[in-house]
Amino acid sequence: MGKTIAEKIFDAHEVDNPSGDIRVIRLDAVFCHEITTPIAINDLVKRGKDRVFDPDKIKVVIDHVSPAKDSKTAMQGKILREWARRNNIKDFFDIGRNGVCHALFPEKGFVRPGYTVIMGDSHTCTHGAFGAFAAGVGSTDLEVGILKGVCAFHYPKTIRIDIRGTLQPGVYAKDVILFVIGAIGVNGAAGRVVEFAGPTVEHMDMASRMTLCNMAIEAGGTSGICHPDETTLEYLWPFIKDDNADKAAALESFQSLASDPDASYDQVVEIDVSDLTPRTTRGFKPDNVVPVEEMKGRGVDQVYIGSCTNGRIEDLRVAAAVLKGNTISEHVRAIVSPATPHIFQQALEEGLINIFMEAGFCVTNPTCGACLGMSNGVLAEGEICAATTNRNFNGRMGKGGMIHLMSPATAAATAIAGKITNSDLYSAAKTQSP
Amino acid sequence: MKNFSGNILFLDRDDINTDEIIPAKYLTENTREALAPYLLEDLDMEEFDPAVDLAGRQAIVTRSNFGCGSSREHAPWALEVNGINLVIAESFARIFRQNMYNCGMLAVEMDRSVLDRLFSRFAGLTTTVETDFEGGIFTFTSGDQEEVVPFSISGFDRELIHAGGWVDYADRRY
Ligand code: SF4
Numbered sequence: 001m002g003k004t005i006a007e008k009i010f011d012a013h014e015v016d017n018p019s020g021d022i023r024v025i026r027l028d029a030v031f032c033h034e035i036t037t038p039i040a041i042n043d044l045v046k047r048g049k050d051r052v053f054d055p056d057k058i059k060v061v062i063d064h065v066s067p068a069k070d071s072k073t074a075m076q077g078k079i080l081r082e083w084a085r086r087n088n089i090k091d092f093f094d095i096g097r098n099g100v101c102h103a104l105f106p107e108k109g110f111v112r113p114g115y116t117v118i119m120g121d122s123h124t125c126t127h128g129a130f131g132a133f134a135a136g137v138g139s140t141d142l143e144v145g146i147l148k149g150v151c152a153f154h155y156p157k158t159i160r161i162d163i164r165g166t167l168q169p170g171v172y173a174k175d176v177i178l179f180v181i182g183a184i185g186v187n188g189a190a191g192r193v194v195e196f197a198g199p200t201v202e203h204m205d206m207a208s209r210m211t212l213c214n215m216a217i218e219a220g221g222t223s224g225i226c227h228p229d230e231t232t233l234e235y236l237w238p239f240i241k242d243d244n245a246d247k248a249a250a251l252e253s254f255q256s257l258a259s260d261p262d263a264s265y266d267q268v269v270e271i272d273v274s275d276l277t278p279r280t281t282r283g284f285k286p287d288n289v290v291p292v293e294e295m296k297g298r299g300v301d302q303v304y305i306g307s308c309t310n311g312r313i314e315d316l317r318v319a320a321a322v323l324k325g326n327t328i329s330e331h332v333r334a335i336v337s338p339a340t341p342h343i344f345q346q347a348l349e350e351g352l353i354n355i356f357m358e359a360g361f362c363v364t365n366p367t368c369g370a371c372l373g374m375s376n377g378v379l380a381e382g383e384i385c386a387a388t389t390n391r392n393f394n395g396r397m398g399k400g401g402m403i404h405l406m407s408p409a410t411a412a413a414t415a416i417a418g419k420i421t422n423s424d425l426y427s428a429a430k431t432q433s434p
Numbered sequence: 435m436k437n438f439s440g441n442i443l444f445l446d447r448d449d450i451n452t453d454e455i456i457p458a459k460y461l462t463e464n465t466r467e468a469l470a471p472y473l474l475e476d477l478d479m480e481e482f483d484p485a486v487d488l489a490g491r492q493a494i495v496t497r498s499n500f501g502c503g504s505s506r507e508h509a510p511w512a513l514e515v516n517g518i519n520l521v522i523a524e525s526f527a528r529i530f531r532q533n534m535y536n537c538g539m540l541a542v543e544m545d546r547s548v549l550d551r552l553f554s555r556f557a558g559l560t561t562t563v564e565t566d567f568e569g570g571i572f573t574f575t576s577g578d579q580e581e582v583v584p585f586s587i588s589g590f591d592r593e594l595i596h597a598g599g600w601v602d603y604a605d606r607r608y
Contacts, residue, residue: 015608016607018589018593018607019590020589020590022588024608039466042464049605072463072464076462079464121504121505122504122505124505136529137532138510138532138533140601144601148605148608150608152532186499187449187498187499190525190527220528284478285449374462394453396458
């Protein structure tokens with residue numbers, strides 16, 4: 001019988017089968033940031049095992065609170081920095097060269113099809129967009145990953161989301177993934193790999209695939225995953241050209257990873273997105289998803305464009321297209337955080353930063369910032385934020401605050417209106433094609 | 435092996451997430467002990483007051499998808515430093531569940547029907563659970579009410595508990 005892509009990756013990485021369906025797998029990359037790694041480092045030091053399994057396979061960034069906001073976050077950075085130095089970890093991205101981990105590491109070419117990746121961060125599932133098995137883990141799994149280069153998982157069961165249909169203008173991968181989570185629920189993919197397949201996904205660029213995979217965890221998924229194809233190849237080619245005779249050879253090896261036609265799935269969900277309208281959330285759970293139309297007119301205090309879900313250049317371009325020539329409502333404040341220094345520079349060169357500033361946005365350095373309510377835009381009690389992030393939990397952006405998740409287009413339009421609304425990119429399209 | 439018996443805190447809600455268990459603003463702490471005062475600070479349940487309701491509890495009984503959301507191991511640590519090493523639920527989020535066993539703590543899934551019975555018989559009363567780990571038996575007691583419920587966990591999870599967690603286990607084996 002055929003295998004899914006996740007099964008193929010597991011079979012190629014198996015180290016041990018301690019009991020039942022538990023597989024201990026070899027890791028190709030271990031990613032680290034300053035929030036969950038210092039405790040693992042401290043524990044390794046305490047155990048007299050301050051070593052790493054392979055310094056070239058460990059990639060490190062300070063991203064969640066950057067630059068440090070207080071003595072405690074400064075100490076987290078210091079622990080990480082000194083550890084990277086003494087263990088010869090070359091790929092350490094300090095303040096100035098740092099960006100949101102799940103945007104920065106793909107941009108550096110650190111994720112490849114067929115890889116196994118862990119990180120002490122639940123949105124590690126993002127990297128599955130490249131055809132990798134990438135899972136968020138806790139600090140203890142991370143600690144063992146750093147020390148031994150292995151991690152234990154259940155042998156993967158997969159839920160396949162088959163997506164077909166051409167998206168309406170003004171409707172994006174973010175609207176699709178919100179719709180999917182709304183359909184299957186926050187528990188809908190629990191303990192399973194979420195494979196995104198079908199023509200709509202095949203036509204998506206890497207940024208959109210990352211947006212899809214990024215939110216697999218909001219449905220409880222272990223990893224998101226897409227089949228590696230020509231789009232993946234084009235993105236990665238600058239990083240892999242020396243290892244491959246030519247593109248055709250590389251593509252063939254990518255395609256051999258894709259799930260076999262007779263692979264068996266735990267569940268298959270088919271959705272048609274041809275008529276999908278822009279989506280947002282209501283309340284404190286990411287599966288409480290409604291059309292933007294239904295929330296139209298709800299006033300917001302803050303708009304946030306950024307994060308590992310939607311802080312890439314493609315996202316900033318869309319938001320800027322909506323904002324161009326407009327200013328934000330006097331009732332809101334708006335913040336944009338380009339996810340990496342490279343994205344920031346691109347946005348500068350393309351004139352997007354100007355558009356954001358003229359519209360009245362605060363432009364911050366690349367960081368997670370407001371997304372997790374630790375710095376750079378924490379909400380006050382009772383405030384409401386329209387955000388392009390991935391999690392609307394109670395208190396996420398600040399105690400007593402509420403978040404409505406949405407696409408960058410919707411967020412930009414909401415900033416202008418001062419209340420939740422669809423962007424013209426969507427409504428213009430509607431009036432053109434009745 | 436840690437203690438898996440004691441007074442129960444009943445949390446009758448699905449999808450209690452890690453931001454509720456321990457808010458992100460406390461993730462700057464570099465020791466587990468520092469998390470102790472903040473456990474369940476943002477729990478979205480009416481009439482729940484952590485200061486009152488957590489006092490003297492060593493176990494949690496709750497509903498489905500407990501621990502969903504972030505990967506933060508601070509969530510089980512915040513439980514651990516409050517003396518809570520056992521959570522019984524209909525289901526857990528994968529990362530949270532793994533984090534529990536990685537720390538040598540016990541996370542046990544139980545059928546909805548059993549949980550319904552436990553909630554209807556015991557919630558609101560002072561209830562204790564006595565855990566026979568090797569035998570795989572929970573005994574719930576409140577006053578003269580008693581209910582015995584068998585449980586099972588995988589061989590791997592059992593070994594993690596015996597080893598005291600994943601670091602010690604992996605260090606010996608790999
Ligand atoms: S941007 Fe938000 S969701 Fe993404 S890694 Fe940072 S804190 Fe986590």
